[in-house]
Amino acid sequence: MNNINKNLMKLSVFSLMLLVGTASAAGPVWTANPGWDTPSIGGNELVSPTLADLDNDGDLDLLMSDPYSSVCLGYENTGNAASPTWNRKSEWDVVTGLSYSPTPTLGDLDGDGDYDLMLSYWNLYKIIAYENTGNAASPTWTRNTAWDTPDLGSMESNPALADLDDDGDLDLLIGLDGWGDPLSGFSYAYENTGSTSSPTWTRKSEWDVPDVGEYATPTFADLDGDGDYDLLIGESSGICYAYENTGSASSPTWTANPSWDVPDVGQYVDPVLADLDNDGDYDLLIGEQGTGVSLGYKNTAPTGAKPDLIPTAITPPSSIIANIPSTIGAAINNSGTGDAAAFDVTLSANGTVVDTQTVSGITSGSSAAVSFSWTPAAAGDYSLTVTADSGDAIIESDETNNELSQVVTVVSTGYMGGTLTSYAHDVVRGDLLYSTGNSIYRSSLPSGETYTVEFNITDIPAGAAVKTARLYSYWCYSSEEPGASMDVTFDSTLQTTDASYTDRKGYGSYDKPYGTYAYNVDLAGNGEYTATITNTGNTFSIYAMGLLVVYEDGGNEVEYWIDEGADLIYSKDGITPAQATTDAPFDGTVTLGDVGSARLITVVPSGDKGNNTLLFNTYTESGIWNTPNIAVEERDVSSDIISTGNLAQLRDDNADYMMPSGAFLVMQRFYVPPPVSSGVSLGATILPAISIDVTPGTVDFGTLAPGQASSEQTLSISNTGGCNVSVTADATDTAGDLYARGLMLDSGIWSSYSAAVEKSAAVDAGAVLDVPDDYAGVGPKEGTLVFWAQKS
Amino acid sequence: MLKKILLCIIFYLILLQTVSAIGVGVSPGNLNFSAQVGSSDSKSLFVINTGTEDSTYKVYVDKEYADWFDIAPDNFTLSANEHKEVILELKPPLSAKGEFDFKAYAVSSSSSSDFSVGSGIKIPVHASVSNSGIMAGTLLVLIAGAGGVYYIRKNKKRETIG
Numbered sequence: 028m029n030n031i032n033k034n035l036m037k038l039s040v041f042s043l044m045l046l047v048g049t050a051s052a053a054g055p056v057w058t059a060n061p062g063w064d065t066p067s068i069g070g071n072e073l074v075s076p077t078l079a080d081l082d083n084d085g086d087l088d089l090l091m092s093d094p095y096s097s098v099c100l101g102y103e104n105t106g107n108a109a110s111p112t113w114n115r116k117s118e119w120d121v122v123t124g125l126s127y128s129p130t131p132t133l134g135d136l137d138g139d140g141d142y143d144l145m146l147s148y149w150n151l152y153k154i155i156a157y158e159n160t161g162n163a164a165s166p167t168w169t170r171n172t173a174w175d176t177p178d179l180g181s182m183e184s185n186p187a188l189a190d191l192d193d194d195g196d197l198d199l200l201i202g203l204d205g206w207g208d209p210l211s212g213f214s215y216a217y218e219n220t221g222s223t224s225s226p227t228w229t230r231k232s233e234w235d236v237p238d239v240g241e242y243a244t245p246t247f248a249d250l251d252g253d254g255d256y257d258l259l260i261g262e263s264s265g266i267c268y269a270y271e272n273t274g275s276a277s278s279p280t281w282t283a284n285p286s287w288d289v290p291d292v293g294q295y296v297d298p299v300l301a302d303l304d305n306d307g308d309y310d311l312l313i314g315e316q317g318t319g320v321s322l323g324y325k326n327t328a329p330t331g332a333k334p335d336l337i338p339t340a341i342t343p344p345s346s347i348i349a350n351i352p353s354t355i356g357a358a359i360n361n362s363g364t365g366d367a368a369a370f371d372v373t374l375s376a377n378g379t380v381v382d383t384q385t386v387s388g389i390t391s392g393s394s395a396a397v398s399f400s401w402t403p404a405a406a407g408d409y410s411l412t413v414t415a416d417s418g419d420a421i422i423e424s425d426e427t428n429n430e431l432s433q434v435v436t437v438v439s440t441g442y443m444g445g446t447l448t449s450y451a452h453d454v455v456r457g458d459l460l461y462s463t464g465n466s467i468y469r470s471s472l473p474s475g476e477t478y479t480v481e482f483n484i485t486d487i488p489a490g491a492a493v494k495t496a497r498l499y500s501y502w503c504y505s506s507e508e509p510g511a512s513m514d515v516t517f518d519s520t521l522q523t524t525d526a527s528y529t530d531r532k533g534y535g536s537y538d539k540p541y542g543t544y545a546y547n548v549d550l551a552g553n554g555e556y557t558a559t560i561t562n563t564g565n566t567f568s569i570y571a572m573g574l575l576v577v578y579e580d581g582g583n584e585v586e587y588w589i590d591e592g593a594d595l596i597y598s599k600d601g602i603t604p605a606q607a608t609t610d611a612p613f614d615g616t617v618t619l620g621d622v623g624s625a626r627l628i629t630v631v632p633s634g635d636k637g638n639n640t641l642l643f644n645t646y647t648e649s650g651i652w653n654t655p656n657i658a659v660e661e662r663d664v665s666s667d668i669i670s671t672g673n674l675a676q677l678r679d680d681n682a683d684y685m686m687p688s689g690a691f692l693v694m695q696r697f698y699v700p701p702p703v704s705s706g707v708s709l710g711a712t713i714l715p716a717i718s719i720d721v722t723p724g725t726v727d728f729g730t731l732a733p734g735q736a737s738s739e740q741t742l743s744i745s746n747t748g749g750c751n752v753s754v755t756a757d758a759t760d761t762a763g764d765l766y767a768r769g770l771m772l773d774s775g776i777w778s779s780y781s782a783a784v785e786k787s788a789a790v791d792a793g794a795v796l797d798v799p800d801d802y803a804g805v806g807p808k809e810g811t812l813v814f815w816a817q818k819s
Numbered sequence: 820m821l822k823k824i825l826l827c828i829i830f831y832l833i834l835l836q837t838v839s840a841i842g843v844g845v846s847p848g849n850l851n852f853s854a855q856v857g858s859s860d861s862k863s864l865f866v867i868n869t870g871t872e873d874s875t876y877k878v879y880v881d882k883e884y885a886d887w888f889d890i891a892p893d894n895f896t897l898s899a900n901e902h903k904e905v906i907l908e909l910k911p912p913l914s915a916k917g918e919f920d921f922k923a924y925a926v927s928s929s930s931s932s933d934f935s936v937g938s939g940i941k942i943p944v945h946a947s948v949s950n951s952g953i954m955a956g957t958l959l960v961l962i963a964g965a966g967g968v969y970y971i972r973k974n975k976k977r978e979t980i981g
Contacts, residue, residue, distance in 0.1 A: 718844025718869050721938040725839060728934060742936060747869045748844055757939075766934065796934075810934045813926055817941035818848045 054251050054271075054287045056328040057311060063303055063323025065113050065312065068093055068100065072128070073316040075185070075244075078301040079133040079142045081119055083164040085427075087301055089113055090121065090144075091314070091321060092129045097148065098122050099131045109305040121157065121168050126150055130244075130297070134188035134197045136174055138223040144168055145199075147184045153177065154186045154201065176217060176228045179203065181210045185297065189247040189256045191216070191234055193277035196223045200234065202243030202260060212238040214245050214260060236260060236281050239268050248300035248309040250287055252422065255279065259289065259311075261296035267313065289324065293317050307333065307422060333424035334391060335363030336370065336415035338431035346534045348440045349406045351601040355382075355399040357413040357431075361389040363424045373417040374399035376409045383417065406439040438534040442597040444608040444678075447590035447690055448528065450545070452615060454586045455494055457579040459693045460486055461628055461659065464558070466571030468656035478560040480572040487553045491580035496550035498522065498574055499591070500560055501632045501657060501688055503541040505567035510540045512564025518556050522546040528593040530686070543593040543688045550576060570632035571657040573689065583623075588613040588692040596677070597684035604640070604680045611675040611690035617668055623695045624665045627675055630689030634658035638682030643667055643675045652677075652685065668694065718748030719784070719816040726812075728796040736771075736797040744782065744814055745789040753819040754790075756780040760810030765802055770812065771795040777812065783819060842869030843876065843927040845940045850923060852909040852946040856916065861908040864942070866925050868897035874927040878905050880944065881921040887911055887946070911948040919946040 068074060072094035081088040082103060089102035089111075101119025106112030121131065121144060128149040136143040137158065144157040156174030161167030176186075176199065185202040192198060199217040203210040216234030221227030236245065236258065244261035251257060251271065258270040258281060269287030274280030289298065289311065297314035304310060304325060311324035342356035355374055361367050367389045374382045382399040389395050403409060412432040416423065423429075464482035472478055487493065498517050505511040510529045515522045529542035550556065558572050577587065590611040598607035611629075627643055634652030641651045641660070646667040652658035677687040721744050728737035746752055758777045760766035772780040772792050782790045794812070844867040854860040868874055875896050880888050889908040897903060907923065926939035 713846070715844025715865070715867050715869070716846040716848030717940045717942070718842065718867070719938050719940070720840045720842030720869050721936050722841070723839040724841040724870070724872070724936055726934045726936060744938075745842075747842060748848075750848060808934075811928060811937055812934065813928070813937040813939045815924075815926075815939045815941050817922075818943070 054269075054284070054328065055309065055326040057289050057324045058327040060310070060323040060325040063111055063310070063312065063325070065089060065091060065102065065321040066115075067319040069319045070095060071317050071319070073295045073297060074314040074319055074321055075130040075297045076299050076312045076314050076321040077131045077133050078299055078303075078312065081142060081166050087111060087303065088116070088119070089312075089321075090119065090131045090133065092131065094128045097125045097127050097129060099129050099146070111303055119166055121146065123148075123170075125155075128183075130185045132186045132188055136188075136197060136226050142166065143171075143174075145174075145186045145188065147186060147201075149183050151184075152182060153179055154184060154199070174226050176201070177230075179215065181208050183208070183211075183242075185244045187245040187247055191256060191279050192218065193275075194219075196221070196226065198231070198234070199226075199228055200236070200245050200247070200258075202245045204242035204244075204263075212240045212243050212262070214239075214243045234279055236270065240264060242295055244297040246298050246300050250300075250309060257284075257287075259287075259298050259300060261298050261313070263295050265291040265294040265296050265315075267296055267298045267311075289313065292322055307424065307426070332365035332391070333363050333422055334361045334365045334367035334389070335424045335428065336360070336367055336389070336421060337362055337428050338372075338413040338415050339394065341411055341413055341431060341433040343411070343433070343435045346600065347401075347403060347435055347437045348534065348600060348602075349403050349437050350443070351440065351606075352400050352402045353601070355401050355411060357397045357399065358394050359386060359389065359397060359413075359415045360394040361391055364391055365424075366390045367416075367421045367423075370416040370420045371418045372397050373412075373414045374401060375412040375414065376401060376403065378410075378412075380417075386415075403437040406437050408434055408436050410434050440600070440602065441531045441533045441595045442599065442602050442684065443606050444596045444610065445530070445592070445594045446610040446612065447592040447594065447687065448526070449588065449612065449614065450497075450526070450591050451495065451577075451589040452587070452613070453494075453577075454584060454696075455577060455579045456581050456584050457491060457494070457577065458583070458585055459587045459589075459628075459691060460484070460576045460578070461573060461630070461689075461691060463571045463573050463630075463657060463659060466573075466657065468571070469569040471566055472560070472562045472569055473566045474562050474564060476562055478562075478569050478572075480558045482556045482558065482574045484550070484553050484556065484574070484576065487576065487578050488580045488582070491552065491578040493550050493552065493576060493578050495577035495589075496548045496574070497525075497576075497589075498546040498548045498558055498572065499630075499689070500544045500546075500572050501542075501570040501593075501630075501686070502544070502560075503539075503568045503570060503632070503686070504537070505540040505542075505565065507565035507567070508540060510542050511544075511567040512562070513544070513567075514561040514563050515544070515546055516557075516559045516561075517546065517548040518550075520549070522548060526591070528591070528688075530593050530595040532595060532597075532684075541593060541595055541686055543591065543686075545591060548574075550574075552578075570686075573630060573659075575689075575691070584696040586615075586617075586694045586696060588615075588690075590675075590690040590692075592688060594687050595684055596679045596687065598679045598681040604678050607681075608676050608678040609687040611677065611687070613673040613675070613692045616671050617673065617694065619668065619670055621696045622665065622668050623697045624663070625668050625692065625694040626661055627664045628659065628661045628689070628691040628693070629675065629677060629687070630691075631658045631660075631677060632656070632686045632688055633683070634685045634687075636682030636685070638680045639685065640678040640680055641675065642678065644669050644673060649680070664692075714747070714749040716749050717752060717816055717818055718746070719752065719754065719814065720745045720747050721814050726794060731796065731798045733798050733802045734800040736795055739793040739795050742792045742794050742812075742814075743789055744784060744792060744816075746784040746786055746816070748816075749786065751783065751785045751819045752816040754780075754782045754784055755815050756792075757813045757815060758810060759813075760808065763802070763804050765798065765804060765808050766796070766810035766812070768799050769797045769802070770810075771797055784816070840871045841874055841927055841936060841938050842871075843867070843874075843925055843938050843940055844869045845925050845942060847942075849943040849945070850907065852907075852944070854909050854911050854946070854948055856911050856913050856948060856950040859908050859910045861906055864905045864907055864923065864925070865902055866897070866905055867902035868899055868927070870927065870938075871899050873898050876903075876925060876927050878907075878923065878925050880907075880923045884919070884921050884944075884946075887915070909946055911946070913950075915948045916950045917948060919948065920944070921946075
């Protein structure tokens with residue numbers, strides 16, 4: 028026996044997926060199935076297989092060691108999940124250049140959804156790691172030393188991966204061997220004390236397996252369907268010994284169970300467990316010494332009756348509205364022969380689970396209805412998927428038919444409230460007026476027909492100036508997209524649309540454009556004015572027209588806000604009253620002590636149902652708008668004004684839709700207008716009687732030596748007073764007599780300086796510091812020159 | 820490029836000159852006081868900072884008349900264009916009588932470690948001081964004293980006859 032003989036234990040992620048209860052409770056029965064045998068690689072040394080889906084096609088592929096080299100050979104399963112056929116796939120080969128007799132095992136060590144590799148070699152004394160830096164469909168093996176095990180103290184080893192403490196990451200059991208090695212035959216355990224994305228191997232002797240003889244090659248699977256890992260360990264005699272986990276999923280206890288042992292297949296065997304025929308239990312490939320082949324063994328134990336959970340229908344509501352909870356129904360049918368205990372069902376939207384429901388159980392041949400709640404964040408098409416038994420709690424006869432998908436369309440709704448647009452916020456000494464004239468609702472205005480409103484304006488004081496005159500047309504149910512087409516005249520003058528606001532339900536029936544158009548019109552003062560709408564497009568309806576006037580008459584000081592728009596709101600189809608609320612913010616800071624009075628005017632087309640509420644800061648009034656066709660309500664909110672964040676909210680409480688279109692806050696400040704008189708305001712700026720400015724305020728004569736004169740510095744003296752002045756100079760210093768003796772103005776000593784400066788005129792004086800020859804001081808020297816002015 | 824740098828330097832120098840103007844203005848342009856010895860007369864003098872930066876101002880009168888006046892405030896700081904009313908209260912000494920001409924001064928200065936330039940205004944002051952009140956008071960006291968002596972003597976004579 029040479030030391031190339033290898034044992035290999037493996038645990039693929041695929042087998043982990045099938046872990047929970049896919050086997051017979053009575054345990055496996057092993058029957059040779061030569062149809063699954065791998066091709067021979069020749070020679071008479073042990074080959075070590077491991078299985079995993081390396082190309083993400085739903086069946087198990089193969090890596091198998093070449094005992095005569097350092098290479099692990101790739102084989103693609105070109106058969107299917109129920110009947111494997113092994114074909115060489117050299118692109119998957121693991122070429123390391125190390126010694127020989129590699130023993131691979133596969134598992135996702137970094138939680139990125141593809142298979143990574145752990146590999147041992149003869150005489151290496153540890154397991155080394157390769158990260159799959161390709162992807163789930165195309166592996167690329169890249170060495171990652173950070174995942175290597177510590178020194179094992181044994182010449183050869185055979186790794187197997189499984190989550191032995193049920194903490195979500197893969198732990199490691201290493202069968203030890205080696206010619207003459209006293210540890211050979213033992214299996215040592217290592218707990219992953221790192222994480223699902225970065226393993227750290229820490230010795231865990233409690234999980235060790237006793238000596239099985241020689242050349243231990245473990246592999247894991249739940250052989251009795253009790254939810255924990257059981258164990259097969261190959262050995263040099265050619266037998267794979269079975270150990271039932273009589274502990275738990277989080278704390279294994281290995282108890283020999285000879286009834287599960289695999290018959291002697293020769294000598295030096297290396298088993299790997301996997302479901303090779305997709306029947307829900309674990310089969311075997313056993314690497315063997317002598318033929319260069321891994322032998323197939325089918326688990327022929329009866330599996331009994333199994334349920335089969337199939338989502339058969341997804342039932343969305345007639346409309347799914349963005350940001351509104353929707354109930355999505357689903358039906359789950361158990362078409363298998365066995366009953367299903369409790370299991371979870373998930374609803375996913377575009378691949379993200381949005382709700383999970385638990386079904387208490389379904390008997391064979393029955394079905395269950397499931398209701399999910401889903402609140403899509405935005406409009407658009409979504410792929411909804413219902414997954415039965417999302418947690419794989421149920422052993423099914425077919426695990427591949429648990430999903431059903433359906434594309435649904437999510438719409439946005441115009442019935443949710445928005446925010447009116449702030450058109451103006453200003454202060455005038457005057458007031459704000461609003462009227463809908465003699466407007467009446469017109470249910471249909473066909474193309475070419477006209478609609479006329481008379482406004483009789485009488486409340487503008489004589490002499491007042493109109494600051495703003497704004498005409499509104501409130502229309503609805505337009506047959507034309509994106510909104511009604513109309514010509515609007517005011518006082519016979521065709522107007523240009525200054526602002527247009529539209530809204531719509533957004534789904535189902537009555538999904539037509541509604542809106543408000545605004546026009547700035549000329550209005551001189553009181554009088555009768557005519558506004559006319561002419562339909563220039565398709566038919567629409569008209570609620571009314573409105574005329575807003577802001578005038579200035581020099582009277583009360585008024586701060587006003589004009590919010591306008593068109594916001595369809597309706598508390599229905601899952602929209603709460605809070606959502607069916609139109610906001611009208613009045614930004615800015617208010618000095619509460621200045622507030623004399625305040626009134627709030629609201630304009631609500633279709634506000635005639637009465638089941639609605641106005642909120643203004645702390646003010647609340649229900650049933651406020653109940654005037655047919657268009658409701659205009661004015662309320663005194665003097666005591667409800669707050670300093671910042673004044674906000675009106677117009678809310679529908681589930682009556683019928685309404686379209687808040689205007690909110691005007693008019694706040695009169697405490698202000699006593701000046702008495703009307705013919706007086707003339709007087710004002711004057713008086714110059715000081717005598718005043719001069721001197722520039723600059725400081726002079727630096729530089730660095731000078733005794734006997735040296737500075738350059739001339741120009742000082743400007745400006746007469747900024749109301750009379751002519753005579754100017755003299757006075758020098759003082761704290762530097763001995765430096766400035767007293769050395770300061771020269773206009774070439775003469777400062778004391779003789781005199782200048783006459785006329786009103787508004789200026790003169791320059793040239794200042795020179797002529798340091799006396801006998802001056803004894805050194806260093807910086809301060810002094811002051813004052814120009815004195817006196818009336819001349 | 821050099822041209823631009825020179826222009827920047829010139830502009831900077833101009834800016835410096837503008838910023839450092841020191842100015843003072845006063846109203847009225849002269850002060851006339853009239854007071855009797857023992858009483859006082861007050862006048863307001865408005866001082867304005869006509870310069871472009873904060874300045875400290877002092878208001879005082881010629882040294883020989885300094886004891887005659889209470890000046891409030893006599894030392895203060897004004898921001899540019901700020902003004903302050905200064906009250907000059909004349910309290911002539913008992914020895915004073917006659918017409919006096921002297922000067923009051925309002926002067927600004929900026930603190931600097933260099934050679935500083937200030938501006939000041941000399942305000943002509945005329946004080947007319949009389950002591951007529953003192954004389955009248957003295958005469959009144961003398962008359963009252965003489966009357967008192969006469970009354971005491973007369974009462975003593977009546978007590979002796981009786």
